[in-house]
Every structure is written in C-alpha cells, then in structure tokens.
Amino acid sequence: MESIASMTTSTGKKDNRCKIRVLWFATSPSLGRVHLDKDATLGTSWIEALERLCLKDSRIELAIAFTWKSTSIDSFVLDSHRTRYYTIPRRPKNKWTRALRRVLSLPEHSQDVADDCVRIAHEFKPDIVTFFGTETPYPLSIPQLHCPHLIWFQGNLTVYQKKWHVGISPIQSLLGASFKDLVVGHSYQHYYQLYRHYVAREKKIFALSQNFLGRTDWDRRLVSMMAPHAQYFHGEEAMRPAFFTKAWNKGRDEHKVTLVSTFRDSLYKGLETAMEAFVLLNQVASPIVKWKIIGVASDSSYARTCRKSVGFKGDENFQLLGLKSAEELATELIDADIFVHPSHIDNSPNSLCEAMLLGVPCVSTNVGGIPSLLKNGIDGLLVQDGDPFALAGSILDLINNPTYARQLGQGARERSLQRHDGDEIKDNLLDIYHQIITQSVHNPEQDNS
Numbered sequence: 001m002e003s004i005a006s007m008t009t010s011t012g013k014k015d016n017r018c019k020i021r022v023l024w025f026a027t028s029p030s031l032g033r034v035h036l037d038k039d040a041t042l043g044t045s046w047i048e049a050l051e052r053l054c055l056k057d058s059r060i061e062l063a064i065a066f067t068w069k070s071t072s073i074d075s076f077v078l079d080s081h082r083t084r085y086y087t088i089p090r091r092p093k094n095k096w097t098r099a100l101r102r103v104l105s106l107p108e109h110s111q112d113v114a115d116d117c118v119r120i121a122h123e124f125k126p127d128i129v130t131f132f133g134t135e136t137p138y139p140l141s142i143p144q145l146h147c148p149h150l151i152w153f154q155g156n157l158t159v160y161q162k163k164w165h166v167g168i169s170p171i172q173s174l175l176g177a178s179f180k181d182l183v184v185g186h187s188y189q190h191y192y193q194l195y196r197h198y199v200a201r202e203k204k205i206f207a208l209s210q211n212f213l214g215r216t217d218w219d220r221r222l223v224s225m226m227a228p229h230a231q232y233f234h235g236e237e238a239m240r241p242a243f244f245t246k247a248w249n250k251g252r253d254e255h256k257v258t259l260v261s262t263f264r265d266s267l268y269k270g271l272e273t274a275m276e277a278f279v280l281l282n283q284v285a286s287p288i289v290k291w292k293i294i295g296v297a298s299d300s301s302y303a304r305t306c307r308k309s310v311g312f313k314g315d316e317n318f319q320l321l322g323l324k325s326a327e328e329l330a331t332e333l334i335d336a337d338i339f340v341h342p343s344h345i346d347n348s349p350n351s352l353c354e355a356m357l358l359g360v361p362c363v364s365t366n367v368g369g370i371p372s373l374l375k376n377g378i379d380g381l382l383v384q385d386g387d388p389f390a391l392a393g394s395i396l397d398l399i400n401n402p403t404y405a406r407q408l409g410q411g412a413r414e415r416s417l418q419r420h421d422g423d424e425i426k427d428n429l430l431d432i433y434h435q436i437i438t439q440s441v442h443n444p445e446q447d448n449s
Contacts, residue, residue, distance in 0.1 A: 020433060021061045022054070023126035025117060025138040027154075029066050032085035035076060036068060046350050047132060049238035053426040055081050060430070063124045065117065067136075073116055075123075086120045088113065102185035105193035110137035110201055117141035128433050131209075135198065139205040148440040150233075150432065153214035155347050156222055157202045159368075161195045163268045163345040167386055168309050173267060176305025188267050188305065206230075211436050213429075215348050216369025233432045237348065239357055239420045242326040248334045248359040248409055252402045259291040259395065260336040260360075262329065262351035263343060265302035270342030270365065272306040276388035277342070277395065278318050284392075285399060290317040292336070294329060295351075297322040333358050338398050338405065341365060344385045348373055356380070357420060359413030361405035363394045379411035 028045040029036055031052070047064075054060045063075075065086035074087045091109040092098055101107070118141045121129060126147060131139045133154035142149055165173070170189065177187035206226040213235045214220055223232050263269040274291065281289045296303055298320040307314065324332065333339060339355035341364035346352075348369045355362050356373070362380035364370050376382040381397065383390040398405040 019059050019061060020128070020430070020437075021124065021126045022063070022433065023121060023124050023129045024062070024064045024132065025129065025136070026064050026066050026132045027136065029068065029085060030064050031081070031083065032064060032066075032076070032078065035078060035085070036087075046237055046240060049240045049422075050425070050429075051083060052241070053238055053422045055083065057426060057430070063120075063126070065120050065138075067113070073119060084124070086124075088116045088120070091116075099184070102190070102194075103183075105185065105190050105197070107194060107197045107201070108137065110140055113137040114140035114144075118144045121145050121147065128437055134202045134205045137201065139209060140201070142205075142208045148211070148436045149209065150211045150213055150436060151205070151209045152235075153212050153219045153223065153347070156219070157195060157198045158226070159222070160266075160268060160345055161192070161199050164192055164195065166268060166344045167270060167272050168267050168305060172309040173305055176308045177301060178304075181301055186301070188301070191267075213432060216372035218369035218372065219347050231436075233435075235428050235432060236419050236425050237350065237353070238422060238425050239350070239354060239416075240326045242330040243354045243357045246330050246334050246358055247413065248361075250334065250337060252337075254287060256288045256290060257285065257338070257399050258336045259289065259338050259340050260294065260332055260355075261291070261340045261342065262294045262354075263341070263349070264295050265297075265300050267302065267305070268344040269302075270344050270385065271296060271302060272310045272312075273342045273344075273386055273388050273391060274340065275306060275310050275312040275318065277340075277392040278315070279312070280388055280392040281395060282315075282317075285396060287399065288317065291319070291340075292332060293318075293320045294324050294332060295322070296320050329354070330358065333360050336360060338363060338395055340391070340395060341370070342385070342391060343367060346370060353416060353420065356412035357416040359409040361398050361409040362412060363391065363398065365391075374412065378408070379415050380408050 026047050028047055030045065030047045054062050063084040063086060065088055067090055068087040070087040070089050071093055072089055075084055077084050090098065091112040114137050117138050129145055129147060129149045131151045134151060135157055139151060173188040181187040209227060209230055211231050212223045213233045215234060215236050220232055223230060261274060278291050303320050333355055339360045339362045341349060341352045343365055344367060346368045352362060352364055352373060362374060364374055364380060364382055365385035366382035367385050374380040381394045383394050
C-alpha cells in the first residue's frame with residue numbers, strides 16, 4: 001500500500017489512487033447487524049448509510065468495532081462486502097456484576113473497554129480511527145492508539161443531562177417507574193444518576209481528543225468550549241437509502257390530519273409536550289387530528305411516565321407504534337401531513353433530516369443544533385421547547401395553510417438533497433482524513449497528546 005504521506009503529490013494535488021485503512025468505533029453494528037440480529041431491519045442507524053458510501057470507494061479499507069453480547073473480542077466479515085467487523089464484549093463480563101452495577105447506577109468498566117479498543121486497533125493497524133460520539137468509553141483509548149483519530153460529534157451528554165428534567169420532574173419520573181424498574185435499575189432516576197458518571201467521562205474524552213467533526217453551530221460552539229485545543233471539521237451525515245427513493249406529495253384531507261414524530265424513549269424527547277399539544281389541537285382544529293409516534297412503544301416506561309405527568313388518559317388517535325424499519329418509516333412519513341419534533345434538546349436529529357429529505361412539512365422545537373438544519377419560515381417552523389400551546393399553534397398554522405405547508409416542505413427537500421449528497425459527504429470525509437493524517441506525519445506527537 002502507498003504511504004499515506006504520499007496522498008498529496010509534489011504539485012499539491014491529492015492522489016486519489018491511495019488506499020486508507022479506517023477503523024470506526026460505532027454505537028451500532030452497522031451493516032454487520034444482519035450477522036448478529038434477526039430483527040436487523042428495525043431501528044437501524046444512519047451509520048449504515050455512511051458505510052454503504054465508503055464501500056463504493058475502493059480506496060477505503062474499513063473495519064467497524066462495536067459492543068455486543070460476546071465474551072471476547074471477535075471479528076467477522078460478510079460475504080456481501082469487504083468490511084471487517086469486531087465485537088467488543090460488555091464490561092464487566094459477568095452478567096450479575098453488570099446487574100449490580102446497574103442497580104447502583106455505576107457505568108461499565110470504562111478502562112477495560114478502552115483496552116479492548118486498543119487491542120482491536122493494534123490488530124487492524126488503521127491509518128486513522130473514528131469514534132462515533134463521546135457517549136461511550138471508546139475514545140478513552142486515544143492515548144494508547146499511536147495513530148490519528150477523529151471524533152464524529154453526535155450528541156452531548158453534558159448538556160443533555162441539564163435538560164433531563166425539563167419536561168418531567170424527578171418526582172414525576174420516579175412515580176412513573178414500575179416496581180420492577182426500580183428494583184432492577186431500569187428507572188429514569190437510575191439512568192439520571194448513571195448519566196452523572198457518563199458526563200464526567202465525557203469531559204475526559206473532550207480533553208483527550210484533538211479532532212472533532214460536527215455539522216451545526218451548536219456542536220461547533222460546544223467543541224470550542226469543551227476542547228479549545230482541538231480542531232473542528234464540518235461534515236454532514238449520510239441518510240438511509242429509503243429516504244431518497246420517495247418524495248412527499250400528499251393532498252389535503254378536509255376531515256383528517258395525520259402528524260408523525262420519530263424519537264426514542266429518552267426523558268428529554270418531549271413526548272409529554274406532544275401529548276399536551278394533541279389535546280389542545282383537538283379542542284380547536286376542525287379536522288380530526290391523528291398523531292403517530294414512531295420509536296416509542298405504548299407499554300414503555302417512558303410512555304407511562306409521560307401519561308402520568310400530564311394526566312393524558314390516552315386516545316385512539318394518539319398512537320405509539322414502537323420501532324419501524326427505514327422503509328416503513330418512509331412510508332409513514334409520506335402518508336403524513338406534518339412531521340413534528342418536540343424534543344427539549346438535540347443536535348442534528350436524523351428523524352428531522354429524514355422528514356425534510358422527503359419534503360414533509362416540519363415543525364420542530366428550536367433547540368441545540370436544529371436551527372442549523374431548519375430555517376424558520378423557509379423550510380419549516382421552529383417553536384420554543386416545552387410549550388404545547390406554541391407547538392399546537394404552529395401545527396394549526398400549517399393545517400389551515402396547506403399551500404404554505406407545501407412550500408416549506410419543498411424548501412426543506414431542496415436544502416436536504418444538497419446537504420445529504422452522498423458523494424460529497426464521502427469525499428469530504430476522505431479529505432478530512434487526509435488532512436489529519438498529513439498533520440500527524442509532520443507532528444507525530446500530536447496523536448498521543
């Protein structure tokens with residue numbers, strides 16, 4: 001293989017013939033999930049879309065490592081493509097010890113996980129390592145890697161913890177927990193205490209890292225405050241193929257309006273605000289309002305907690321549908337009238353990006369990195385979080401002005417098609433890798449600083 005240092009020729013032009021070995025530490029198995037999980041189509045990750053882009057480029061030799069239910073570091077490849085996958089065992093390995101630590105709100109053995117990451121890196125011998133997010137212990141391995149690294153900014157636990165009880169108070173979250181959840185350590189109060197450990201670990205990770213990739217003003221500003229020594233690169237996220245093959249073009253139904261939201265069961269996702277807004281809408285809207293929540297199951301602790309906190313008794317037109325495949329979700333979105341994102345905090349939620357890419361009219365809370373994705377009045381509407389009246393009022397604006405809603409959806413689709421262009425995303429990522437590796441060649445001590 002050619003030296004990575006030769007990726008730039010003597011004339012200053014990039015040498016696109018050069019191969020690069022890249023190791024990702026990810027929060028999901030990506031396309032390797034089909035080897036491990038019979039429900040491989042449910043709740044899939046955008047990282048799969050990025051992997052598909054990289055597989056199209058013969059210059060990229062890729063490995064992906066992730067935590068799985070294994071007792072040792074294992075690796076495998078699929079017949080369909082060349083990526084090597086590594087499973088990282090959960091730490092501690094003993095399930096009873098893990099259960100006890102969960103009840104005590106103690107995190108996994110972070111250094112053991114980091115040591116596993118070092119072993120994988122030494123086996124694969126990458127030219128550069130990418131860590132997806134600062135939420136896991138993986139980046140604690142940076143000082144022992146002896147190669148360049150990049151952290152792909154996802155969310156930020158330090159800020160998210162501050163938003164944990166914005167919509168649901170500590171007492172409400174405690175009252176919403178089942179006896180079993182409290183006993184086995186699965187209550188939101190247990191998770192909140194666990195987050196405190198994660199936040200401390202995340203701050204160490206920011207101090208260690210030299211390079212971050214983000215895509216919003218919010219994450220850029222966070223990096224400037226939490227890692228002022230680090231470089232910040234801009235890069236967009238890849239979207240799953242299902243959201244490129246369809247486009248929203250729904251006609252208006254005078255008798256029924258369908259809203260769709262997509263999020264997981266984190267306490268700060270704003271489900272309680274959606275419930276309150278739904279009640280308000282049905283008091284004033286002339287058509288029947290139907291609201292589908294995808295990603296949250298009706299019998300989940302989160303749903304139960306939110307219902308109790310706002311006194312929502314349930315309604316057949318407010319549906320909690322659980323996980324859907326990408327294809328099922330895309331179908332739900334193009335059949336909807338409006339996409340609604342009620343979260344109290346987010347960086348660049350893929351659910352909003354997917355709806356915009358399809359051209360669905362969107363209403364979202366104005367939090368975190370969302371203003372970098374959606375411009376109010378141009379390609380969607382933004383409202384303050386935790387305000388069911390403002391949320392319901394914005395939805396009502398679009399119900400009463402379908403032409404305006406369609407214009408917003410068209411603006412969102414045009415912007416998103418440009419933002420999520422796969423070739424540009426992949427080429428930009430390669431360029432960033434090239435810059436970091438070249439800097440490392442000229443300043444090798446930076447890798448371990």
